[in-house]
Amino acid sequence: MAHNFEPVAISTKEDFKLGGPVKWCAGCGGHAVLSTVMNVLPETGIDKDDVVFVSGIGCSSRFPYYINTYGFHSLHGRANPIASGIKASNPNLSVWIVTGDGDSMAIGGNHFIHLIRRNINVNILLFNNKIYGLTKGQYSPTTPKGSVTKTSPDGTIENAFKPGELTMGAQGTFFARTVDSDPKMMKKVFKAAAEHKGTSVVEILLNCVIFANQVHKDITGKDVREDHQIFLEEGKPMIFGKDRNQGLMMRCNKMEKVTIGENGVTEDDLIVHDPQDADDSNHYRLVRMELPEFPVAMGVIRAIDSTVFESALFDQVEHARKETKIKNMDDLLHSGNVFESKG
Amino acid sequence: MAHNFEPVAISTKEDFKLGGPVKWCAGCGGHAVLSTVMNVLPETGIDKDDVVFVSGIGCSSRFPYYINTYGFHSLHGRANPIASGIKASNPNLSVWIVTGDGDSMAIGGNHFIHLIRRNINVNILLFNNKIYGLTKGQYSPTTPKGSVTKTSPDGTIENAFKPGELTMGAQGTFFARTVDSDPKMMKKVFKAAAEHKGTSVVEILLNCVIFANQVHKDITGKDVREDHQIFLEEGKPMIFGKDRNQGLMMRCNKMEKVTIGENGVTEDDLIVHDPQDADDSNHYRLVRMELPEFPVAMGVIRAIDSTVFESALFDQVEHARKETKIKNMDDLLHSGNVFESKG
Amino acid sequence: MAKNHRVIELDEVVVKFAGDSGDGMQLTGNQFSDTSAFIGNDLSTFPDYPSEIRAPQGTVAGVSGFQVHIGHKEVSTPGDQADVLVAMNPAALKANMKWLKDGATVIIDIDNFDNKHYKKAGYTEDPLHDHSLEGYNVVKAPISMLSRDVALQQGLDNKGAEKTRNQFVAGLLYWLFNRDLKIGEDFLKEKFKTKPALVKANIAVLHEGYNYAETIEALSTTFHVDPVKGKKGLFRNMTGNQATAWGLLAAAEKAGLGLFLGSYPITPATEILQEITKRKHLGAIAFQAEDEIAGITSAIGASFAGKLACTSTSGPGLALKGEAIGLAVMTELPLVIVNVQRGGPSTGLPTKTEQSDLMQALYGRSGESPVIVIASSSPANCFDFAFQAAKLSLEHMTPVILLSDSYLANGSELWPIPEMKNMPDIVPPLVADNDEDYEPYKRDPGRLNRYWAIPGQPGLRHRIGGLEKADVTGEVSHDPKNHEVMVKLREAKVQKVADFIPEQEVIGPESADLLVVGWGGTYGAIVSAVNDLIEEGKSVALAQFNYINPLPRNTAEIFSHYKKILVCELNLGQFASYLRSKHPQFEYLQYNKIQGLPLFISELKVKCNEVLESIK
């Protein structure tokens, strides 16, 4: 992972507090994310006046109103192109997109994949509560198949998008997953996202207490989380479990869940996590891992160095400026075919 | 692959000819696709009155005007939801979507991934000429990075979508690739698409003689095509090359290009193609294979049996009809809280 | 329970329930409405809640309200001001003080009236002691405490017990309005069908509230509202959104077609989608699309495939559908577009009402692309106009935009249940299989509609699309003259609809000093105001428009009989502007309100009187 920010604290959490009421429901996962973001920002070394939060529409998208930065609460699904326009105008800004599973996977799906394809250097915090919160409980494109919601009285019949899988389908350079109830994990992941050059997609498994309460409980439940999550760290073997004795290894070109100590498996047999692996196959496997066969992957699953759209763009601009003889409008107006009339 | 149509020829190619002028440029790849489609349709056993062609806007999307079926030339990017509405209304129709790389990957990208996610039983013929044809030569989301086009005088700086990769990111159940200049291959692939239950995505590498002439030549050129393409067939080892001595095999969890006879490699070492492989990793590798490291995969790369949206939908409808006591509007009007007023 | 207190007979009464989002006021409001309907009162209701799901507790911004107007005489609005206010906390009181009638009864949950709550509500002084409640009959009940105690005794846990306080309120109200507790009990039994413990506890709390009311002095006076006279037969309490959905279902049945709704959730239209998702048992298909564009285009596909195809949305969503509406215009396919208006522009005031999408409905597309535009004017007649929208769309082969609004959508009123056999027939212009004379753009000379051949029908294969069509054959045509012919035909087809819709009706005298003109959802308020004025002997009449494009044939004729015309609407004057462009010979005065609120009877009367004064 490239570090493009010096970790100098030039702002404090206080700088980002706004003071007004935070209007999410008590118990909404949003509160913890907000607090973590405020903790992370001072550590990124970004000037507080250079931070922009852009959002679409949804519960999640109220985020910019709760943090003291430049903020834009835009249209449902359109945070991504708005952020693209901001970055293509001023690459120095640190742009954060806060969005929901409906906002970015339903109406905003196209902008989501195009932003990722272009690899614009922004950070997407995707509040995946697997439901339309603000409109009160209709299913979203990430709602698990079969769920009964306000618009699926007989259970949904649609396959659920996996944000990580879609990110890879669009050639995403960074994907991470975290949960709202684990501030430490969130902090690590948000920081890595901020440091990544390119589009960072962070899926936050977020609890909507009102309309999809406990939808993530098989993953995040206190009793199961250690066995049902695997936190991935660069250069470390893929170990997880309450007893830290479970792991992932490759056998016959397939990934398998194994127990250390059983069948002769040792830690050395496990896959060592490489978020920069040029062969995407493992990342592809990791973003798709599901219960019950596998634990769900957490942390930075993928972080690939690649050209950033706005850098390439401004390189072209600089190059063109240098090469041209046409330096201003008057030059342009008089360039090429000009006819003189003597009247 | 499931066969949902009996191969009884109840129509002929003639039935599908319209007689009017086909207004694509001479030499456009579209002509060959049109002709192949007319050859395939009679072999699918579908009643000619049950076929519907739906398209968006673009050169490719003029297709419905050139074939004698029910046809809908709709809006730029919207063929997919129009087709979805048709199938959700009448699942018996054989619905074909003809679309371009701009139509389905740019403006229509969201509908593309959502149609695929739902696995609606339609066939998408994606004319990938890697350019906006109808608007005369701007780059598209599949234009190779660096290409000079009317809107990229200095070369594009955007990564190109790979339709197959995006299809998999959206959990596609069928993906095939073919080229406009190989009618035999096209025919096989179109037939397989028609037979697949679920969304079939067929990427056709199509030549636009006017605005992106020879864009596929490294893959389709007469001199190179045998070495630069690998035609995949179910149950067959992955062999290709002019001399049929090149192949693909797995080594240390990576796919490699090998030569049979060299380093002790035999045909038995090669991967056997399984379009129904439940582990998606190989499909993921195959759709992404690129020159020069690998040949480009052709044929049916992936064909997975899975629930079709409209079947699930109509199952719910049938179930609801059976269970309910409310059989018509009068019943509904008198159901639940009704108050009687004696005036 | 014998009662020894004064009972006042009332013609009508307005009750407002207000509290935090979690206080269950919507439920109690509905329970009270149903009970009133059950005993035969007319009624009109209106819920009113913040745009956050659970706005911060105890703040004015977080107050959720439900207003119900019941009557012995017919009622047509939820009422300008309340006779009874239930305020569960200081914020609820603060938010509603300005909507109280003089002498109103104010029931407060005294357990929440403490300094902490005052501060949260933004009070600087204790409102119970600053004289601001003088002149009101204030009932301070320990609602939270008593209901919790009872519920805990009944075996609920703390969290469950908290949620019963709305039944204490209900009990108070049942006593206050002399209602039979049995009805309330039945409501709870139905509501918590599968949870007997909840039924038991809530019924106990309901009784506790009732008994408390009987005990205390403050409520020595109770009210009685007689059943409404004249209304006879079977009724339902319908919200506008439910009525709209049912109107579409009814039209599909009458037309012999399946119903298809392609839609994307958006406040305040979502309930239409939700209602249709529940109607698979009637064969209705609801397709929850990935966005509004997929919502309407899937519906266009369904229409091509022979369904009664509809899409539902609100303002910002209608904007997204503009391009596709143009396609439906060009392909001349039937399509009903329901737009439930909310406060704009942009995200605006998403949970508030407004009538500001009229111009968008008329003109929000490229090119000359006329559609039929009609508007519902009461929660219940949303059923009729949805039915009519479908009928016109199918029979005339053209998209129809049906305008509703947040006020109609969420409001409810008592509605006489129709019989399907009495609903008008719907006869879409279908084509017989293998009809050799079929041409995609051949027209019925009477209505100018083209005919509808459905994929799958033998012998009718044809192609349609968004490029200009040749007259009759429907082939693609770039011919200049043909384009002009087709543009005019599409316009003429829509204008011809005027021959198939009723003439505009006037309420009040056929000619007078003042004609009040309204359209759509403001009907309730305007008709109440105009009727009041007429009763007061003023020379006033009302023309409330439901048909906007085309306007009824007799529109100009009607206008010519009045000295002044006053157009009242919840926008800056869109209908007035439209009338000017269509009938420029008249002068149109305006009354406009853009506050996210419905019109009030009182303000309308003031304005009308002003205009009437000016005539003298």
Place this chain on the structure above:
Amino acid sequence: MAKNHRVIELDEVVVKFAGDSGDGMQLTGNQFSDTSAFIGNDLSTFPDYPSEIRAPQGTVAGVSGFQVHIGHKEVSTPGDQADVLVAMNPAALKANMKWLKDGATVIIDIDNFDNKHYKKAGYTEDPLHDHSLEGYNVVKAPISMLSRDVALQQGLDNKGAEKTRNQFVAGLLYWLFNRDLKIGEDFLKEKFKTKPALVKANIAVLHEGYNYAETIEALSTTFHVDPVKGKKGLFRNMTGNQATAWGLLAAAEKAGLGLFLGSYPITPATEILQEITKRKHLGAIAFQAEDEIAGITSAIGASFAGKLACTSTSGPGLALKGEAIGLAVMTELPLVIVNVQRGGPSTGLPTKTEQSDLMQALYGRSGESPVIVIASSSPANCFDFAFQAAKLSLEHMTPVILLSDSYLANGSELWPIPEMKNMPDIVPPLVADNDEDYEPYKRDPGRLNRYWAIPGQPGLRHRIGGLEKADVTGEVSHDPKNHEVMVKLREAKVQKVADFIPEQEVIGPESADLLVVGWGGTYGAIVSAVNDLIEEGKSVALAQFNYINPLPRNTAEIFSHYKKILVCELNLGQFASYLRSKHPQFEYLQYNKIQGLPLFISELKVKCNEVLESIK
């Protein structure tokens, strides 16, 4: 080369080049235009091509044309009818017969006039022998054969040789108009800069055509058009789309801001995007978005970030942008939306011209969302109005919709090159860093604009969005009264622009029998017609509107000075309808044409005379 033939001096002449898409007529047309400009003629051009990339060869649907009108006097349209027609095949002849002046010179490529080609063109009889060309001066030249021969001799291959025939045509025309071949040679040298073999061959063919003309009898008469008088200085031949792009670039430079264009290709607006992609050397950023919505929203992002932000599209694309325009209205960010109109509705006639997006521009959004609407009226003044659109947008902090049309976009005319120092200043209402008095929705009392604080500026952090804003502070507000205040402020801000734009001008007498009213791109035709009528002594004047919303302050005042008002437009009467809604006190007669074609001078004169007759 000495010439011994009759030379006719002409004030103006219209030449039409027509052939298959592959015949190179657009190139020859441009070459001829440039040559005319070079010698000092005024000119106006118009290309006209089918919506397919290469429509089937030899068919009428496949004919690609280029019309150029050159003059010794000022010309303002490409001309109703042609003096000279070059028809490369029978289809080209057939498609253009109705646009020929009596006695016109018709140059045909006789090599393509055979039975096969007649049939393809849909002729039943040989047009060269059915007397249909009687009265015309027909020149039958073996263009294909001779040019191929020469080109092959020059070493081109068959395919290359085929492509030179347009230079044979050019040679003919140079001779016919007594032009210096040197100019044509230079044009080719520039065109094929990197391909010397092509230069050589094409020049040879050019000479061949010239020599051929000199030899044959049919062309014994040639024409001469003197340089235009009065026009002095430096000129360029500009198309509307190029002028629009340059106007935006110029505004960015004047405002001291970077230019950002977020756009998605669509005919006939694409060239604006293409032009900006070439201007990176001026710091301009063109973002080719994934669709129209991303086009405009990326621009809104850029505007937030402090750019002069623009988006360009045509009708169906504007429909898709409606929701986002609403956001720009609510956030009060500067944004220029260029809409190049084409034939609608839906995909309609995508390569043809029309003025049918006016209503959409005015009203195609949810809620009350006013924007400034202005329209260019000639290819060259697209520069001025693009500049002005940007200036108004930046200085008044509001989106502006700039309407152009296919006719302006693709047409060209000679344009006096301005000096940047003479262009008006543009002063956006920026905020100083750390300004402690900054509030996001505080306003300038003069213009009512809010101020523009840019992310990255120290001490100005703030949040904007689509929910209703509190007056001054810009916080989210659901307050009813505030909403009304804000709705009215946004409307007032736009209406106030009337104080900052020029008054409407009238061409012709200040009062008269008839005022012809037009708007936008019909200017050339209408002004020509009106000037003709005035010369004929008729009592007529013209008011061509560029400012639509708000209308110029003196609009009603002007209208009051004429007996009749005739509104001419390429739609069913949208501007007329708008004028009725704004100034209902006048009667507006209409002249409407909806054929995908521009207005013709002749038909306008007929209509005006009709109206004038009716007055007597």
